Amino acid sequence: MINSISVVGGKDKNGIPEAVQCLEIMAGEILAVVGTTGSGKSMLIADIEQWADGETPSQRRILINQIPAGEFTEDRLLRGMAAEVSQNMNFVMDLTVKDFLYLHACSRNLEQPETLAEQVLIYANRLSGEPISSQDKLTVLSGGQSRALMVADVALISDAPVVLLDELENAGIDRLAALKGLALQNKIVVLVTHDPMLALLADRRVIMKNGGMFALHTTTGEEKRVLQKLEKNNRQISFLRDQLRQGLTINEEWSPTTLE
Amino acid sequence: MRFIIVSGPPSAGKTAVMVHTIKHLLKDGLKVVACKIDCLKTSDDEYYHTLGIPVAVGLSEYLCPDHFFAANLEEIYAWGINHEAEVLILETAGLCHRCAPAVQGCLSICVIDNLSGIDTPQKIGPMLSTADIVVISKGDIVSQAEREVFRQRVEMVNPDAAVLTVNGLNGQGSLKLKKIIMDSTPISEIEGKELRCSMPAAICSYCTGETMIGSKYQMGNVKKVSFGKV
Incomplete structure (x- = not known):
């Protein structure tokens, strides 16, 4: 049973220790990973997927229930503990x-x-x-x-108890349905995203910069209220998308109010 | 001296994986040399040269590369000793999929990539099944599900090997390979050691330069395809 995983900070691309020195993620939590392209988001989830033990370029170490992943000598035990949807x-x-x-x-x-x-x-x-x-x-x-x-x-x-999702928003599948379908109760979910809605859906987000974990932020109540507005917008955009996909035309009087 | 034999299908990432691994060895202050055996042409020595280590290249040219490899092991060993190497990396290419370069007592690494097709583990036979370590590369370009299916295929062919995943682009996983190399036992001579898998007989007229097609030009050890009952 995995209750938590921790990412013990390594070094960024310039060899400078990461600003976030330890990131603990609890079962049942959704953590978003945000940052510009090339900032090291995919590398962070690759480190978790491989149960890094200081040997990856970032030199991060992953702890499972506070125990270094490297101490699980039989690597078959660790296999299947993390599921990943990559890019x-x-x-x-x-x-x-x-x-x-x-x-x-x-x-x-x-x-x-x-x-x-x-x-x-x-x-x-x-x-x-x-x-x-x-x-x-x-x-x-x-x-x-x-x-x-x-x-x-x-x-x-x-x-698996740990689910890693890299830019779920790509490829035009219904990302919210996908996220719900992953049966995320009591799992540890790490979500790399450029999508503000998915980022705010998370309980916390880690901000990546130059290959390192730069800052950690807990989603505020105000942000959760913004999320509700975004979800409303999303329903409107989904409505328009479906109309266009079905070959319908859209005029200025289109009304999304029936959706609310 | 640790005598490490690296094999694998063309373009699997042998050199990329080993360059990252050698960097870790050099960081520990170890003396490393690299030798590449190829058929007609290689540019892999340039990658090894960038590490600033002694590099040798052997091209089999008109000879069977596998036999050429086996016939030169003693000389390659002596070359490493002359350089006072602690680790010798011998990378082979051009092995047909019938042969395996693994030698008793020498750590044997087979590099195979996730893109090479679901049946490749079975096809490359002894090269994979006699290896101590199987390195699977290019995992970053396939889905996790494909990685798991491919790895299982590898383990079916060689259930005893330690299977590692290494990213040849950024070196992820290569530190583990370095540790395995350092945990392997050094050898004090190579003469008298045995190939783990014998090489196929190849003594026919084509071995001696014949180019004409047809049975009347063929002599020696000739085997014909069986087409079954028509």
């Missing part, structure tokens, strides 16, 4: 969707891999705009289909 938009493996999901479930020693593979596909089809067939080759899936399948796989096959 990748495409698969490279030459397999059908069905075979791939089956093999992935087998690689994690899960029971009833065939049933599980079917469930992942059903869920992926709920997130994806275009339907995915079990006989499709992974490599021909569009960015949106691939992303939907990756999220569904993380939710059902890589079901």
Whole structure:
């Protein structure tokens, strides 16, 4: 059981110790990672995914329940503890969707891999705009289909106490539905994002700069109120997006009020 | 001297992984030398030269690169000793997928990348199955699910190896590889040690320079494809 993970600060790109020297994330918490491109956001979640023990370029160390990850000598124990949706938009493996999901479930020693593979596909089809067939080759899936399948796989096959999400907003899948579907209760969620709505949805956010953790901020009550406005805007934009996707035109009198 | 043999399919990231790993060894003040065995041409020595360490290149040219490799191990060992090396990195390329360069008593590392296809672990056979360490590279460009499936395929072929993931671009994971190299046992000679997997027989007319096609030009150890019953 993972109650907390801690990131013990290393060094930024210039070799200067990180301003945030220890970042503890508790089970049930959503932490956002924000910062400009190249500021080190993806590297931070890569360090967590690899259970870094001072050996990565950042020299960070990850503690699990206050114990350094390096002390878990049997690395198979750590495998499967973190699930990651990376920025990748495409698969490279030459397999059908069905075979791939089956093999992935087998690689994690899960029971009833065939049933599980079917469930992942059903869920992926709920997130994806275009339907995915079990006989499709992974490599021909569009960015949106691939992303939907990756999220569904993380939710059902890589079901892990630590969930790492890198720019979930990409590829046009419903990001809020995806976040909810990941069954985030009592999990540790680390969310890299450029999306203000996802950033404010988090309990806290760490700000990255020049490869280092620069500042840590707890989402204020005022920010949560701004979030409500953003969610309202988001519903309006979603409404317009759907109209356009369906080939409808929009005029100046369009009314989102029915959505509220 | 620790005699480290590194193999892997072309473009898997052998040199990139080893350059990062050697940097860690050099930081500890160790004397490292690198030798690259290739078929016709290599530019990998330039990468090793940037580390400021002694580098040797062996090109097999008209010979089978695997046999060339095995026939030169003693000389490569002596070259490392002459440089008073504590760690010798021997990177091989051009091995056909029938051969494995692993030698008893020498740490053998196989580098294979996540992009190389789901059946590659089975295809490259002994090169993978006789390795002590399997390094999987290019994990940053595939999904976690693909990494896990690929790793399982590797473990099916070689259940005893330690499997590491190393990012050849930024060196993530290479410190662990350095620690494994330093934990390996140094050897005091290489003569009398044994290849873990024998190399295929290759004594036919083409071995001696024949270029003509057709059975009447062929002599020696010739094997024909079996097409089954038609």
